[in-house]
Amino acid sequence: MLDTTIAGSLPKPAWLAAPRTLWAPWRLEGATLEEGKRDAVRLALRDQEEAGIDIVTDGEQTRRHFVWGFVERLDGVDFSKMVTIGIRADRYKADVPTVTAPLRRRGPIHTEEVRFLRSQTRQRIKFTMPGPMTIADTIHDAHYGSRNRLGMALAALINEEARELAALGVDVIQLDEPAFNVYMDEVREWGIEALNRAVEGLTCKTAVHICYGYGIKANTDWKQTLGSEWRQYELTFPLLAGSRIGGVSLECANSRVPMSLIGLLGGKDVLVGAIDVASDRVETPEEVAAVIREALKHVKSSQIFPCTNCGMVPLDRELARAKLRALAGGAALVRRELA
Numbered sequence: 001m002l003d004t005t006i007a008g009s010l011p012k013p014a015w016l017a018a019p020r021t022l023w024a025p026w027r028l029e030g031a032t033l034e035e036g037k038r039d040a041v042r043l044a045l046r047d048q049e050e051a052g053i054d055i056v057t058d059g060e061q062t063r064r065h066f067v068w069g070f071v072e073r074l075d076g077v078d079f080s081k082m083v084t085i086g087i088r089a090d091r092y093k094a095d096v097p098t099v100t101a102p103l104r105r106r107g108p109i110h111t112e113e114v115r116f117l118r119s120q121t122r123q124r125i126k127f128t129m130p131g132p133m134t135i136a137d138t139i140h141d142a143h144y145g146s147r148n149r150l151g152m153a154l155a156a157l158i159n160e161e162a163r164e165l166a167a168l169g170v171d172v173i174q175l176d177e178p179a180f181n182v183y184m185d186e187v188r189e190w191g192i193e194a195l196n197r198a199v200e201g202l203t204c205k206t207a208v209h210i211c212y213g214y215g216i217k218a219n220t221d222w223k224q225t226l227g228s229e230w231r232q233y234e235l236t237f238p239l240l241a242g243s244r245i246g247g248v249s250l251e252c253a254n255s256r257v258p259m260s261l262i263g264l265l266g267g268k269d270v271l272v273g274a275i276d277v278a279s280d281r282v283e284t285p286e287e288v289a290a291v292i293r294e295a296l297k298h299v300k301s302s303q304i305f306p307c308t309n310c311g312m313v314p315l316d317r318e319l320a321r322a323k324l325r326a327l328a329g330g331a332a333l334v335r336r337e338l339a
Helices: 030-051 111-119 132-136 147-167 184-198 217-223 232-241 259-265 285-296 317-338
Strands: 074-087 092-105 124-130 172-176 205-209 247-251 269-273 304-307
Touching: 030 111, 030 317, 092 147, 111 124, 111 147, 124 147, 132 147, 132 184, 147 172, 147 184, 184 232, 205 269, 232 247, 232 259, 259 269, 259 285, 269 285, 285 304, 285 317, 304 317
Parallel strands: 124 172, 172 205, 205 247, 247 269, 269 304
Antiparallel strands: 074 092
């Protein structure tokens, strides 16, 4: 009951990549880089386990960026043809590769990462991958001619990969879809269909992470334009309630999302974001507990998984550790109350 987890990413050690930086280049090369990634995964696991997190991740320590970790190993994506585009409805600019041919996996993408992760902990593990709409929004298409066709092609490849990872012992596969909070019409027209295709046939638990983005300036500035209540979820949650996805991860701590909206998810698991990743202030366990208690007014305790609002890669490592401890402490308070 109230098992804790994180959205996915944790800060990387400074010897591996530049701190507090998205798309940070690696500071190691070759075999030393691969060894460094494994060491960073070990540290990320220890931080979660020592804090008391129940369902752990690799902290996305092996990937420069949550999208690139998947895209870099696809045929049909040309990284020599980088293009600057506006992503998330032009919220910010990014240099992205170009799709020049039909997309195919060269082979297993995350198999070795999952095997290593599974070997390093006895706890349940979650593995995160980008969702099809978010990938389509973070690359330049010069082949498919429509985001719908590109997204469905990506969904099929994600499904191939996800089935292999589930067979290796992954307990939860989570797809990250921040684009779902931006392109409402596309979510209805093809986003849910692509999400369903991506998780088709999976026997492990599944979740989709939909939030208002990392705690970076472009996102915090955008949030100031959304009014006194953030109601994007009101449009997407009823659609997700009828989807194949098992759970939904959302932003609740210090957000303007009306908590009552989670009732629109029906019987889905709810990964309740109770840690604000856009703040350098460490929550108290009681503050985390207050968020969880509010969620309990709208869904059953068996459906709630206390979580972070989003990934923590842009934070300082010690700050992230302290927030992990607060998350676990707050969940423990509410567990005792319910018991």
